[in-house]
Amino acid sequence: MAHIYTVLSGKGGVGKSTLCANVAVSLSQQGKKVLLIDGDVSLRSLDMLLGLDEMVVYDWSDVLSERCDKNKARLFFDENLQLLASPLELPENFDYDAFKSLLSQYVNDYDYIIIDSPAGIGDLPLIYAQCAHTHLVVATPDNVSARSACVAGTELVKNGIDDNTIFLIINRFDASAVRKNRYLNIDEIMDITYIKLLGVVPEEKKIMYTSVNDAELSKSCKAKICFDNIAGRILGKEIPLNL
Secondary structure: OOEEEEEEOOOOOOOHHHHHHHHHHHHHHOOOOEEEEEOOOOOOOHHHHOOOHHHOOOOHHHHHOOOOOHHHHEEEOOOOEEEEOOOOOOOOOOOHHHHHHHHHOOHHHOOEEEEEOOOOOOHHHHHHHHOOOEEEEEEOOOHHHHHHHHHHHHHHHHOOOOHHHEEEEEEEEOHHHHHOOOOOOHHHHHHHHOOEEEEEEEOOHHHHHOOOOOOOOOOOOHHHHHHHHHHHHHOOOOOOOOO
């Protein structure tokens, strides 16, 4: 049965979807069956990041509305990784029970399900979070993002999420800028967010314009190595934080 992750952020623009796609690819490359669910209704991007945008015919609202079965909605990145695209609008009467019903159709087919939430902590991210086992809050190393991540973590706990299931990923970390006091360092971010750290991904410009199946995102890419390390920690491996 799949372990369900939701990936969220207090504010937009932190690279959450890119992180979702690359961690999912890393898990699949390590032999795990992964389902990515694009939960950012009307603003979907995972299909483009995975190079599957021209294949989208159905989305997960079609499964809920019984316009197609669960298999027709899946987009295949490879044998181990599939995607459910986001709908352009929510189906009628969408709620926790409806999304839980959707997940129930897939949990026995995968090792991991990763849900890419929209930014902020509104009704939709909370529905996703309440259906998940583990919650990854993504922040960049600036005061606004760190404070927003703290708010996100606090709201999750207020809504019944166990704080032991909430972890922080620092994205777009620029060590050079930190040394020049332009950005927060890792300890400062952790002090602001009060969230346990799972991983740090360095700033790397090619990540911003490279889909995950492009050759340019090679194993020598520092960000790729960090995505692989996060995937390894998800799998229970003890991997030190090295930048």
